[in-house]
Amino acid sequence: MTNLIVILLSAVFINNYVLSKFLGICPFLGVSKKLNSAVGMSLAVIFVMLIATAATWPIQHYLLDPHDLGYLQTIVFILVIAALVQLVEIALKRYIPSLHRSLGVYLPLITTNCAVLGVTILNISENYSFIEAMVNSLGSGIGFMLAMVMFSGVRSTIEGRDIPESFKGLPITLVAAAITSLSFMGFGGVIENLFA
Amino acid sequence: MEQILTAVIPVVIIGIICAAVLVIASKLMAVKEDERFPVIRECLPGANCGACGFAGCDGYAKALCGDPDTAVNLCVPGGVDVAMHLSSLLGKDYDDVEAQVAVVHCSGDCDKTQDKVDYKGIESCAAAKLLYGGKGSCSYGCLGLGDCAAACPKQAIEIMDGVARVEPSYCIGCGICARTCPNHLISLYPAESKAIVACSNKDKGAQTRKVCTAGCIGCKKCERVCPNGAVTVTDNLAAIDITKCADCPDPGICAESCTTGCIRIAELAVREK
Structure with missing residues (x-):
């Protein structure tokens, strides 16, 4: 149990996908302008990370590894995740239209998001069991949400400020992202010592 | 050769399975969309x-x-x-669309009214409004920080001399500005309407006079001269019922008689199609 909590917390804070591993920067910069869309995007990411892990972990362990096809990992995962998200989108549109509408464009947007692919591949390379892999995906998704929500707050604060002309727009956003990510470096080593 | 095949064949098979599943799913769970x-x-x-x-x-x-x-x-x-x-x-009957144009009910530009504070905060009307009702001495008037101009999808609004001005030829009458203005100064008017009241101040005449030389002081002169009874003064502010303006025998009499010039004959030209 402690093991799972350590995996969860370290996925959220220490190995935060956006702020420590620098994966999924595209939606982090693109969709973090407003809190609403940041939350919508993050929920979609959590959801996709979970189902992607649930699908790719068995594929790796029961299909690729027994036949020595581990080197096909990346391309097979991309293929499966993309198909899976499309399938989920079709199903949502049919059965839960309201959720489909609120996830909206974010669902197809993250079919090939590197954070999702990163989670599934790191789950394998860390040698996690299925449960551990699912917990890690959940934590990574929550970490993504944390980063998105925090950064949308930072951005809305920046918006009203008097910024030097040459820093307006993307430059100040990148500077702010760098500082936010620096602050997350402070978590390094905290969790391991909490349960030591 | 064999190595290539052992790599390609599984990927192709997985791809075909994925494709088949998606095709079946899209057929099974197709949502009927109105064509x-x-x-x-x-x-x-x-x-x-x-x-x-x-x-x-x-x-x-x-x-x-x-x-x-x-x-x-x-x-x-x-x-x-x-x-x-x-x-x-x-296959339905249609009624004419009434072209509408946004109108700003304020004419307090820099000559007519003054700032009461030196505002150095966030450049947004909504933010300025929160701070003692805005920077101008008239708390009903245009805040002049351009929330409406920023919201306008057609760039039809410009802040000139501290007051929002609508360029009727660009205005599409969507009303986004009317919903944006924190002082509710902007409303939509039929494009053919003539006289508009360019003031929203509901204070008593003397108080209005103090803060703005172009404000409506509620003298009721317009009410008396209007041949159709279209103008009424309520809460020290003139209001024009534009439905009664259509067959005005003396267009513009209200604007000519207005002591402060806050009733104006607007050129709300119908935009080019």
């Missing part, structure tokens, strides 16, 4: 302004498909062309 929807959506202008009362053009198109009672003339930016197009598509 008229894309056609209707196509002829709407796509401004997503919300003037029709629905959530964007998609919302209006969906309502037109689903509910036969939805009127076809609700799209203000699209005007007569879109309404005629829609009525021919759906």
Whole structure:
């Protein structure tokens, strides 16, 4: 149990996908302008990370590894995740239209998001069991949400400020992202010592 | 060669399985979409302004498909062309679309009124309004920080001398500015209407006079001269019932008689189609 909590917390804070591993920067910069869309995007990411892990972990362990096809990992995962998200989108549109509408464009947007692919591949390379892999995906998704929500707050604060002309727009956003990510470096080593 | 095949074949097989699953799923779980929807959506202008009362053009198109009672003339930016197009598509009668233009009910520019504070905060009317009701001495007037101009999808609004001005030829009458203005100074008027009251100050005459030389002081002169009884002064502010203006025997008498010049004959020219 402690093991799972350590995996969860370290996925959220220490190995935060956006702020420590620098994966999924595209939606982090693109969709973090407003809190609403940041939350919508993050929920979609959590959801996709979970189902992607649930699908790719068995594929790796029961299909690729027994036949020595581990080197096909990346391309097979991309293929499966993309198909899976499309399938989920079709199903949502049919059965839960309201959720489909609120996830909206974010669902197809993250079919090939590197954070999702990163989670599934790191789950394998860390040698996690299925449960551990699912917990890690959940934590990574929550970490993504944390980063998105925090950064949308930072951005809305920046918006009203008097910024030097040459820093307006993307430059100040990148500077702010760098500082936010620096602050997350402070978590390094905290969790391991909490349960030591 | 064998190595290449052992790599390619599994990927191809997985790809084919994925494709088959997706094809079956899309057939099984297909959502029936009204075939008229894309056609209707196509002829709407796509401004997503919300003037029709629905959530964007998609919302209006969906309502037109689903509910036969939805009127076809609700799209203000699209005007007569879109309404005629829609009525021919759906086989419904159409009524004329009344072209509308945004009007700013304030004329307190830099010559007529003064700032009461030196505002150095966030450049937004909504933010300035929170701080003691704005920077100007008239708390009803235009804050002049351009929230409406920023919200306007057609760049039809400009802040000139501290007051928002609408360029009628660019205005599509969507009403986004009217919803944005924290002082509710902007409203939509039929494009052919003539006289407008360019003031929103409801204070008593003397108080209004103190803060702005162009404010309505509620003297009721306009009320007396109007031949159709279209002007009424309530709460020290003139209001014009534009429906009574149509057959005015003496257009412009209200503006000429106005002591402070806050009633104006506006050139709300109908925009070029």
